[in-house]
Amino acid sequence: MIRVQQEDFDIGAEIARLKAGRTDIGAIVTFTGTVRDQGGAVAEMTLEHYPAMTEAELARAEADANARWPLQASLVVHRYGALKPGDNIVLVATASEHRDAAFDAARFLMDYLKTRAPFWKREAGPGGSRWVEAEARDSDAASRWRLKTRAAE
Amino acid sequence: MRVLYFAWVKEKAGIASEEIEPPKGVATVAELIVWLKSRGPEYANAFERVEVIRAAIDQNHVRHDAPIAGAREIAFFPPVTGG
Numbered sequence: 001m002i003r004v005q006q007e008d009f010d011i012g013a014e015i016a017r018l019k020a021g022r023t024d025i026g027a028i029v030t031f032t033g034t035v036r037d038q039g040g041a042v043a044e045m046t047l048e049h050y051p052a053m054t055e056a057e058l059a060r061a062e063a064d065a066n067a068r069w070p071l072q073a074s075l076v077v078h079r080y081g082a083l084k085p086g087d088n089i090v091l092v093a094t095a096s097e098h099r100d101a102a103f104d105a106a107r108f109l110m111d112y113l114k115t116r117a118p119f120w121k122r123e124a125g126p127g128g129s130r131w132v133e134a135e136a137r138d139s140d141a142a143s144r145w146r147l148k149t150r151a152a153e
Numbered sequence: 154m155r156v157l158y159f160a161w162v163k164e165k166a167g168i169a170s171e172e173i174e175p176p177k178g179v180a181t182v183a184e185l186i187v188w189l190k191s192r193g194p195e196y197a198n199a200f201e202r203v204e205v206i207r208a209a210i211d212q213n214h215v216r217h218d219a220p221i222a223g224a225r226e227i228a229f230f231p232p233v234t235g236g
Contacts, residue, residue, distance in 0.1 A: 033236055047235065050159055050228060053212035078235060090236050110236060116214065118228075119235025120160035131161045134232030 001074070002058040004049065006081040009091055018073050018093055025072050029102040031092045031110055037085035041125045047080040047089070050118040054078070061112040065094070068108065069101040076109060078119065108145050115142040154221070156189075158199070159230035162206065165199035175221075182208045183217040185227065200229075207232055 003009075011032060019025055035045045058076050065074060073095040083089065090113070094105040113119075121132040157170045179188050186206065190197045200206060208215050209228040221227060 048160055049235070050157065050209075050212075050230065052226075053209055053228065056212045057214075114233075114236040116233065117235045118159065118209070118230060118233050120231060121234045122160070131231065132234045134234050138236075 001076075002055060002062060003075075003077045004051070004054050004058070005077065005079060008079070008088055009077045011088075011091060014075060014077065014091060014093060018075055018095060022072065022095075024097070025095045026097045027099040027102040028093060028095045029099070029106040031090075031106050032088060033090040033110075035083050035085045035087045035089060038123075038125075041127060042085060042123045043126070044124045045083045045085075045087075045089075046122045046124070047083065048120045048122065049078075049080045053118045057117045058113060061109055061116070064112065065105045065109050069094075069096065069105040071096050071101060071105055074105065074109070076113065078113070078117065080119065111138070111141045111145060112147055114138040115147065154224050155226045157226065157228040159228065161231055162199050162229050165195060167195045180220055180222065181217065182210070182215060182219050182221060182227070185221055186217070186229075205231060 011030060015028060062074055062076060065071065071094055075093040077091040079089055092106050092109045094102045096102040115138050122129060123132055154173060155170060156173050158166045158168060163169050175185055175188050179185050186200050186203055190200045207230050210219060210224045211226055
């Protein structure tokens with residue numbers, strides 16, 4: 001399941017919903033991304049996105065993960081709008097019978113969305129504000145899965 | 154076709170979205186960028202570092218050599234930084 005929202009999410013509640021009524025799940029992995037203040041340099045982070053494409057890209061990520069691993073459930077929640085240090089940004093949860101698939105799929109989903117989901121971070125702090133630059137290590141991480149960081153390359 | 158701009162591309166272009174009718178002969182994303190740049194200094198500035206500009210046609214990532222024929226919505230943006 002994919003959700004793009006301004007509101008915060010409750011990790012415990014999300015996991016409870018994911019496994020409600022299920023007795024076939026043996027492993028749940030969650031990843032939560034949060035806003036860092038970077039030693040006081042960041043007071044606020046604003047996440048802009050491209051709504052129609054965000055939904056499409058996250059759905060593609062989830063479909064790809066489900067094609068690669070035997071998952072019983074998966075969830076991606078990504079926030080947008082104005083966030084503060086300590087706030088949640090993204091939640092990825094994967095459920096499978098055994099841990100390997102859940103760990104790998106969670107990592108895959110994060111690597112995928114880091115390089116393909118159309119979000120842009122703008123950080124503001126005492127030194128002014130700036131758009132965050134994409135990091136080469138994110139495309140390196142994505143290349144592990146033979147994911148192209150730009151389509152059809 | 155509708156063109157959308159995001160993040161610093163939007164800020165530099167000074168516009169979030171617009172309807173455009175590029176002249177015939179503008180066949181690819183790269184050619185569309187060249188045409189957009191000719192429309193004013195703010196566009197020239199937005200697309201100055203053309204090698205870092207990413208594009209999507211109808212919500213799918215595409216390369217700059219992709220054809221634009223039949224596109225309803227073309228988006229231009231910097232490399233993504235979500236997660």
